[in-house]
Amino acid sequence: MIRILLADDEHLIRGALAALLALEDDLEVVAQAATGAEAVATARAVRPDVAVIDLQMPDLDGVTVAQTLATELPTCSTMIVTSHGRPGHLKRALAAGVRGFLPKTVSADVLATVVRTVHSGGRYVDPALAAEAISAGDSPLTPREADVLELALEGAPIDEIARRASLSPGTVRNYLSSAVGKTAASNRHEAARMARARGWI
Amino acid sequence: MIRILLADDEHLIRGALAALLALEDDLEVVAQAATGAEAVATARAVRPDVAVIDLQMPDLDGVTVAQTLATELPTCSTMIVTSHGRPGHLKRALAAGVRGFLPKTVSADVLATVVRTVHSGGRYVDPALAAEAISAGDSPLTPREADVLELALEGAPIDEIARRASLSPGTVRNYLSSAVGKTAASNRHEAARMARARGWI
DNA sequence: TCGGGGGCATGACATCTGTCATCACGTTCC
DNA sequence: GGAACGTGATGACAGATGTCATGCCCCCGA
Numbered sequence: 001m002i003r004i005l006l007a008d009d010e011h012l013i014r015g016a017l018a019a020l021l022a023l024e025d026d027l028e029v030v031a032q033a034a035t036g037a038e039a040v041a042t043a044r045a046v047r048p049d050v051a052v053i054d055l056q057m058p059d060l061d062g063v064t065v066a067q068t069l070a071t072e073l074p075t076c077s078t079m080i081v082t083s084h085g086r087p088g089h090l091k092r093a094l095a096a097g098v099r100g101f102l103p104k105t106v107s108a109d110v111l112a113t114v115v116r117t118v119h120s121g122g123r124y125v126d127p128a129l130a131a132e133a134i135s136a137g138d139s140p141l142t143p144r145e146a147d148v149l150e151l152a153l154e155g156a157p158i159d160e161i162a163r164r165a166s167l168s169p170g171t172v173r174n175y176l177s178s179a180v181g182k183t184a185a186s187n188r189h190e191a192a193r194m195a196r197a198r199g200w201i
Numbered sequence: 202m203i204r205i206l207l208a209d210d211e212h213l214i215r216g217a218l219a220a221l222l223a224l225e226d227d228l229e230v231v232a233q234a235a236t237g238a239e240a241v242a243t244a245r246a247v248r249p250d251v252a253v254i255d256l257q258m259p260d261l262d263g264v265t266v267a268q269t270l271a272t273e274l275p276t277c278s279t280m281i282v283t284s285h286g287r288p289g290h291l292k293r294a295l296a297a298g299v300r301g302f303l304p305k306t307v308s309a310d311v312l313a314t315v316v317r318t319v320h321s322g323g324r325y326v327d328p329a330l331a332a333e334a335i336s337a338g339d340s341p342l343t344p345r346e347a348d349v350l351e352l353a354l355e356g357a358p359i360d361e362i363a364r365r366a367s368l369s370p371g372t373v374r375n376y377l378s379s380a381v382g383k384t385a386a387s388n389r390h391e392a393a394r395m396a397r398a399r400g401w402i
Numbered sequence: 403t404c405g406g407g408g409g410c411a412t413g414a415c416a417t418c419t420g421t422c423a424t425c426a427c428g429t430t431c432c
Numbered sequence: 433g434g435a436a437c438g439t440g441a442t443g444a445c446a447g448a449t450g451t452c453a454t455g456c457c458c459c460c461g462a
Contacts, residue, residue, distance in 0.1 A: 010284060010305035012312060016217030019309075023220065083211065083284065104211035108220075111213055142438060155390030158419070171440050177420055187419080187448085189356030189390045345409060359449070372410050378450055388418090388450080 002119050003030045005048035005076075007039035007065065009057045017052070020108045027115060036060020040068050048076055050119050052111075055082035055089060063092045070097035077118040081111070087133040088199015090125065102126045139200035140182045148175040150201045153192045203320050204231045206249035206277075208240035208266065210258045218253070221309045228316060237261020241269050249277055251320050253312075256283035256290060264293045271298030278319040282312070288334040289400020291326065303327045340401035341383045349376040351402045353393045 004021060006029050008014040018029045031046045033039035036057045043051055051069055055062040066078040079100030080093050093101050099118040102110065103126055114124045141149065151161045158176070162169040176188045185191035195201045205222060207230050209215040219230045232247045234240035237258045244252055252270055256263040267279040280301030281294050294302050300319035303311065304327055315325045342350065352362045359377070363370040377389040386392035396402045 011308045012221075012282070012305040013214055013217065015309045016214065016221045019220045019224065020213075020217045081213070104213045107212045108216045144439065155386070155388060155392075155394050157387050160387075167439095168441060170442060173420070174422095174441085175439095177422085180420075185356070186358050186361075187356060191356075193356050343408065368409095369411055371412060374450070375410085375452095378452085381450075 002027050002115060003046070003049045004028060004115065005031045005033065005039065005043050005046065005051040007033040007036070007042075007051065007057065007062075008054035008081075009034050010054075013054075017111075021112065021115070023108075024112045027112060036062070036065045039065050040072075043069055043073055043076060047073060050115050051076055051078045052115065053078060053080050055080050055093075056084075063089065063096050063098070066093060066098045067096040077121075079114060079118050079124075085126070085129045085132070086197065086199045087129070087136040088196075088201075090129055090133045091199060094125075100124045101129065103129060133199070136198040139195075139198075141179055141195065141200055145175045145179045145182075146195070146201050148172055149179045149188070149192050149195050152176060152188045153196065153201070155189060203228050203316060204247070204250045205229060205316065206232045206234065206240065206244050206247065206252040208234040208237070208243075208252065208258065208263075209255035209282075210235050211255075214255075218312075222313065222316070224309075225313045228313060237263070237266045240266050241273075244270055244274055244277060248274060251316050252277055252279045253316065254279060254281050256281050256294075257285075264290065264297050264299070267294060267299045268297040278322075280315060280319050280325075286327070286330045286333070287398070287400045288330070288336075289340075289402070291330050291334045292400065295326075301325045302330060304330060334400070338399075340396075340399075342380055342396065342401055346376045346380045346383075347396070347402050349373055350380045350389070350393050350396050353377060353389045354397065354402070356390060 004027060006014055006018055014032055018032060021027045021029050030048055031042045033042045036059045039053060053062045053065050062080050066080065069076055069078050077099045080098050081102055081104055082089065083104050085103045090101055100114045100123065102114060106126065117124050148161060148165055151164050158169050158172050162172045165172060180188055180191045183191040183194045185194055205228060207215055207219055209218065212235065215233055219233060222228045222230050231249055232243045234243045237260045240254060254263045254266050263281050267281065270277055270279050278300045279298065281299050282303055282305055283290065284305050286304045291302055301315045301324065303315060307327065318325050340347065349362060349366055352365050359370050359373050363373045366373060381389055381392045384392040384395045386395055
C-alpha cells in the first residue's frame with residue numbers, strides 16, 4: 001500500500017483527487033493539506049511514501065515544499081501537479097529533487113501510474129512540458145537583469161524600479177535595455193512577459 | 202436524478218469531479234467535455250439538467266458557453282466553477298444567465314448542494330466572490346477604452362495596438378491616456394494590469 | 403430639435419524610454 | 433598579469449509615450 005500526502009489549495013480539487021486515488025487498490029491518501037506550510041508540517045507527522053503537491057499554493061510554492069521534503073524526508077518521493085506548466089517551474093522543480101511533474105490535463109490513470117513510478121524510485125516528466133522546457137532553453141539573463149526585469153513585471157515606471165532595486169535609474173535602463181535585446185521584445189513590458197513565459201524570471 | 206454535464210479542460214480535474222459527484226445518490230454525470238465547443242455540442246445532444254462549466258477553457262470562455270446554453274437549452278441550468286475568481290467574470294457570468302458561480306476552493310458538499318440549488322431554480326454565488334465584485338465597483342471605462350486597454354495587456358507598442366484595433370496611433374494614445382487617468386496608474390501597462398485585476402477588461 | 407456623450411482623428415508639447423558610448427571596480431579563470 | 437564578464441554609474445540622443453486642446457461625426461435622450 002502506497003501512502004500518499006495530497007496538497008492543493010483548492011478544496012474541491014483536493015477532495016476530488018483524493019476520491020480518485022482512493023479508487024486504486026494499492027493507493028491510500030493518508031493526509032491532505034491546503035497550504036505549503038501545512039503540507040510540510042503534515043508530511044513530518046505522517047511520513048508519507050509519496051507527496052502529490054500542487055504547484056501554486058497561497059503561501060509556499062510547491063517547489064519550495066518539495067525542496068524541504070527532499071532534505072527532511074528523503075524516503076518520501078515528491079511529485080508536482082500543476083495547471084499552468086511554465087518551463088521554468090519544471091527546471092526549478094527538478095533541481096529541487098522532484099521525481100514527477102505533470103499537468104492537470106493528464107488522466108487519472110496516468111496520475112496513479114506516476115505515483116507508483118516515483119514510489120518505486122523512477123522519475124516521470126510530462127513529455128509535452130519536457131519538450132517545452134527544452135525548447136525554451138537556458139536563461140540568457142544575468143541575475144541582476146532577471147531581478148530588474150521581475151520588478152518591471154507589474155508595469156511600474158523606471159524610477160520606481162530603481163528605488164525598489166536600490167539602483168540608479170540609468171543603471172536600471174541599461175539592464176532593461178540589455179534584457180529587451182536578449183528577449184527580442186520591443187519594450188521592457190513585453191520582455192518581462194516573455195521572460196516569465198519562458199521561466200526565466 | 203439530476204443529469205449533469207461536466208466541462209473542464211483539465212482531464213484530471215474533470216475525472217476527479219465526476220468521481221466525486223458520482224458519490225451522490227441523486228446526481229449523475231451523463232456527459233463530459235474538454236473544451237467549450239465540445240461542451241455546447243454535447244449539451245445539445247444529451248440535454249442535461251445542469252451544466253457545470255470551468256471558466257477557463259482553451260477555445261470558448263466558460264461564460265460564452267453559458268450564454269449559448271441559456272438561449273439554446275433554457276431547461277438546462279448553468280453553473281460555473283473557477284480557479285481564479287476575478288470580479289469581472291462574475292458580472293459577465295450573471296449577465297449571461299449563469300445560476301451558480303463558485304471557486305474551486307469550496308468543498309465537494311457545497312458543489313453538490315449548489316447543483317441541487319440551481320436545478321431547483323435557485324441561484325448561488327460564492328459570498329467571497331460576491332463581496333469582491335461589489336467592492337471592485339463598476340467599470341468606468343468606455344467600451345472602446347476597454348478594447349484598447351485589453352490589447353495593451355501583452356505589452357505591445359502603441360503602433361501595434363493601433364494596427365490591431367484599426368485605429369490611428371493618436372486615437373489609441375488618447376484612449377490609453379484616458380484609461381490611465383481612470384485607473385490612477387502611471388502608465389498603460391500598469392493600467393492594463395489594474396483593470397484586469399478589477400475585472401474591467 | 404437641441405445638447406451631451408462617445409467614437410475617431412490631428413497637432414503640439416513635455417516627459418519617459420530605449421540605445422549607445424564610456425568609465426570604474428571587483429571577481430574569475432587562463 | 434591580463435582577458436572576460438558582471439555590476440554600477442553617467443551623459444547624450446532619438447524615438448516612444450502621456451497629456452492636452454481642438455475638431456468632426458453620429459446617436460440617443462430630453
